[in-house]
Amino acid sequence: MSGLDGFAVRNVTPSDWDRVMAVLAEWWEGRDLSALLPRLFFQHFCTTSWLVERDGELVAFLVGFLCPTHDDEAYIHFVGVAPELRGRGIAQGLYELFFDSARAQARSVVRAITSPVNKASIACHSHLGFVMLPGDGEQDGVPIWLDYDGPGQHRVRLERRLRLEGEA
Numbered sequence: 001m002s003g004l005d006g007f008a009v010r011n012v013t014p015s016d017w018d019r020v021m022a023v024l025a026e027w028w029e030g031r032d033l034s035a036l037l038p039r040l041f042f043q044h045f046c047t048t049s050w051l052v053e054r055d056g057e058l059v060a061f062l063v064g065f066l067c068p069t070h071d072d073e074a075y076i077h078f079v080g081v082a083p084e085l086r087g088r089g090i091a092q093g094l095y096e097l098f099f100d101s102a103r104a105q106a107r108s109v110v111r112a113i114t115s116p117v118n119k120a121s122i123a124c125h126s127h128l129g130f131v132m133l134p135g136d137g138e139q140d141g142v143p144i145w146l147d148y149d150g151p152g153q154h155r156v157r158l159e160r161r162l163r164l165e166g167e168a
Contacts, residue, residue, distance in 0.1 A: 003089020004052065007059065009097070012049040017042040019051075019058050020080070027080050037063065037078055048074070048101055050094055059085055062094040066105055074102035076112045095128050099162055108162050113155040116144045122156060130158040 017039045024033055041049065045065040052060035060081040067073040076098060081090050102110055112130065114121040116139040122132070135143040139154065148155035 003091070003093035004097075006054070007090070008053045009050055009093075010053075011046050012042050012051050012061065012063070013046060014039070014043045016051050016058075016061070020061055023058060023082070024080070027083060041065075041077065048098065050097055052090060052094065058082075060090045060094060062091075062098055064098050064101075066102065066107060067111075070109075072107055073109045073111060074098070074105075074107040076110060091124060092128060099160075103162055103164055106164060108164055110160045110162060112158045113148065114158065116140065116142050116154055116156050122158075125158045125160075128160065130160040133157040133159055 021034055041063050045063060048065050049063045063078045064076040067075055079091055132143050135145040137144045137146040142156055144154045144156055146154050
């Protein structure tokens with residue numbers, strides 16, 4: 001977990017929601033993404049979500065869950081890293097924690113979505129071994145799912161396969 005060395009890492013608690021809301025707009029250049037992270041995620045997905053701190057200050061988080069519908073899948077819903085700390089492997093460390101948690105529950109597929117305009121997210125996911133799934137449209141050479149989250153809310157669907165213990 002070299003990207004997380006020197007940081008305190010722990011599972012989220014319900015009280016962490018306020019801390020995340022306090023930095024969300026700043027970390028996303030003023031965009032209001034609060035509707036994407038309802039408080040219930042911090043109440044019900046604590047064991048599959050993490051918070052990273054340095055000297056008591058929030059520097060990163062990952063919110064994910066095990067899919068209740070497909071027993072071989074897990075889903076990473078939202079990841080944030082303080083802008084001044086991006087590119088240091090913190091997100092990768094959080095993803096590895098999540099992958100390990102998913103593997104421990106025999107989950108072999110991790111899924112995520114992102115906006116087609118979020119080139120940094122697409123690049124990060126690609127670096128972490130995710131592939132873009134075919135969609136029903138294309139934007140700037142990227143396969144997208146048109147209106148995935150409502151009219152005009154196109155998304156890139158991403159998937160990473162995990163090797164489970166004992167698999168060749």
